[in-house]
Amino acid sequence: MKTKWWHNGFVYLILLVAILTLVLVFLPRGGPENVASIDEFITQAKQGQIDTIQQDPSHNSVIGLKDGQAVIKTGFDGSTIELRNYFKDEGVNLPIDVKPSGTDWGMIALQIILPMVLLGALFYFLFRSARGAGTQAFNFGKSRARLSSDNKSTVTFADVAGVEEAKEEVQEVVEFLKSPQKFRTLGGRIPRGVLLVGPPGTGKTLLAKAIAGEAKAPFYSISGSEFVEMFVGVGAARVRDLFEQAKRNAPCIVFMDEIDAVGRHRGAGLGGGHDEREQTLNQILAEMDGFDTNTNIIVLAATNRPDILDPALLRPGRFDRHIIVDLPDVNGRKAILEVHAKAKPLAKDVNLETIAKETPGFSGADLANLLNEAAILAARHNRKDISSKELEEATDRVIAGPEKKSRVISQREKEIIAHHESGHALTAKMLPNADPVHKVSIIARGAIGGWTRFLPTEDRYLWTRSQFDDRLAVMLGGRTAEEISFGEITTGAQNDLAEATKLARRMVTEYGMSDKLGPRTFGQRQELVFLGREISEQRDYSDKIAQEIDEEVHNIIQHAYNTAKKILTKNKAKLKEIAEQLIAHETLEEEELNKLFEGLRPQPASS
Numbered sequence: 001m002k003t004k005w006w007h008n009g010f011v012y013l014i015l016l017v018a019i020l021t022l023v024l025v026f027l028p029r030g031g032p033e034n035v036a037s038i039d040e041f042i043t044q045a046k047q048g049q050i051d052t053i054q055q056d057p058s059h060n061s062v063i064g065l066k067d068g069q070a071v072i073k074t075g076f077d078g079s080t081i082e083l084r085n086y087f088k089d090e091g092v093n094l095p096i097d098v099k100p101s102g103t104d105w106g107m108i109a110l111q112i113i114l115p116m117v118l119l120g121a122l123f124y125f126l127f128r129s130a131r132g133a134g135t136q137a138f139n140f141g142k143s144r145a146r147l148s149s150d151n152k153s154t155v156t157f158a159d160v161a162g163v164e165e166a167k168e169e170v171q172e173v174v175e176f177l178k179s180p181q182k183f184r185t186l187g188g189r190i191p192r193g194v195l196l197v198g199p200p201g202t203g204k205t206l207l208a209k210a211i212a213g214e215a216k217a218p219f220y221s222i223s224g225s226e227f228v229e230m231f232v233g234v235g236a237a238r239v240r241d242l243f244e245q246a247k248r249n250a251p252c253i254v255f256m257d258e259i260d261a262v263g264r265h266r267g268a269g270l271g272g273g274h275d276e277r278e279q280t281l282n283q284i285l286a287e288m289d290g291f292d293t294n295t296n297i298i299v300l301a302a303t304n305r306p307d308i309l310d311p312a313l314l315r316p317g318r319f320d321r322h323i324i325v326d327l328p329d330v331n332g333r334k335a336i337l338e339v340h341a342k343a344k345p346l347a348k349d350v351n352l353e354t355i356a357k358e359t360p361g362f363s364g365a366d367l368a369n370l371l372n373e374a375a376i377l378a379a380r381h382n383r384k385d386i387s388s389k390e391l392e393e394a395t396d397r398v399i400a401g402p403e404k405k406s407r408v409i410s411q412r413e414k415e416i417i418a419h420h421e422s423g424h425a426l427t428a429k430m431l432p433n434a435d436p437v438h439k440v441s442i443i444a445r446g447a448i449g450g451w452t453r454f455l456p457t458e459d460r461y462l463w464t465r466s467q468f469d470d471r472l473a474v475m476l477g478g479r480t481a482e483e484i485s486f487g488e489i490t491t492g493a494q495n496d497l498a499e500a501t502k503l504a505r506r507m508v509t510e511y512g513m514s515d516k517l518g519p520r521t522f523g524q525r526q527e528l529v530f531l532g533r534e535i536s537e538q539r540d541y542s543d544k545i546a547q548e549i550d551e552e553v554h555n556i557i558q559h560a561y562n563t564a565k566k567i568l569t570k571n572k573a574k575l576k577e578i579a580e581q582l583i584a585h586e587t588l589e590e591e592e593l594n595k596l597f598e599g600l601r602p603q604p605a606s607s
């Protein structure tokens, strides 16, 4: 399908311009014919026969002028400053200006004609292709959809783990692609458009490739950013071309990755109502409506923002089938780790189940990344296999970024950070509904000075009020510890405070956990679609309620603060002990922490 380069008009144009330029540059130049010696030049200048000196722009000759008339020319090779100094040394103090000595065609060609020709050519090609007039010059408008059937998608369902429900649901799509006829006679309703929905990195793209691999069907993919082109109409032309190719090769899969880039609510773009995105979206809708019952094409799309999609995309006959690809639970994580560990030599002490337990909230991509980081670390340690030490370090890296050992921290700062982190750890230990502490460290990572890692005992889908209260107390434990140990607070708690405030607010406005305001929600969150971010909240309550919400948020946080303060004041000696150990060792693992915690009994916050 590739256009041969000599069929491409643009190549000839470049050649033409290049030849023209060469000819013009080497054309003989004009100017006074009689070239005098520099001594003669100086003599004339001293005699007052010259009133201005003009330097040739190519810096290899100078001309003497009298009343604007060129009277003498001599060779001079050097910069204007050199020229000035030379004449000064000779006792000539005339003004020097730099001007072309007559019409220099080469210079004009270089400075004016060449850019104009190039610009003209560029515009010509841009407009031609933007109108989709079928030029092959830049291959604009041709969908860059990649046909992956030559190098068949080698991904299979075995490569996708931890999303069993989604795999079962797409099984039907595979069956259809394998034998559309058989599927029809059995009266199966053919899925037309299937939307894979889920957070980033959960394997949506991977799953789409696996469907193609399993069905051994051609696979045409195009991704969000590729739809949205700089020139109006190109995105739509790409879509048209993509479906044309697909129809010729049916049964097959058309996969539109990150469709939210183009499929946002129409009329919400920054560029007004009729922007490029809208045309592309309309084209997608038109293509999908144009399928008749015999079209054996399945259109897959993936997004992590189904909430912002244009409703028209989700209507029956379009993407009416939604498959959720969610973050994996602990078993899913273990299965994903197993898939990615297959090609990596693991040491005997590695237990993938433990890692799965330690990584709640990790996506499939995070887990793949984790094993990759561990492999790199193992190589750096000159190991032949990956041990649990590297995996542990890799987990910290994926969560918080690489260690910043080079950052210089004063002893005083180190003490404050140590007390802060010990405060988190100790409050967590003493509260029955808080997650157990897994690790505490005062080695800086990324932007943070120290950190405490918790290990939830299970994947959580529901949270209780007591869990939230204890969690808030743990968040505030860092700052409270600074206060108790040093009588002073630092900026180090900024992030904790922001998180705590956010959580407390959600407890009141979204989860109905405030006794005073009762079981209802407050405010309708809205987002500005073109920014893709939640930036405004529509108030559906009065100013009085707003004040009450603020008060309730304040109360909840104050309560948590009091809890933390009570615990840490009571166990001040322990706090100091942990902080000292932390300063000495920089990182405390679960076992060391448990030794330090020995004898401590968690107590409900109220007692």
Ligand code: ADP
Binding pocket: 159, 160, 161, 162, 163, 198, 199, 200, 201, 202, 203, 204, 205, 206, 207, 302, 336, 339, 363, 364, 365, 366, 368
């Ligand atoms: P998404 O498209 O949902 O953002 P990707 O499919 O691009 O995520 O996933 C990126 C990478 O993460 C994959 O190539 C794969 O290596 C890994 N990965 C993600 N999810 C899974 C999974 N469920 N099973 C195995 N590997 C996964």
Ligand code: MG
Binding pocket: 204, 205, 206, 257, 258, 302
């Ligand atoms: Mg993806």
Ligand code: ZN
Binding pocket: 420, 424, 478, 479, 492, 493, 496
């Ligand atoms: Zn903190």
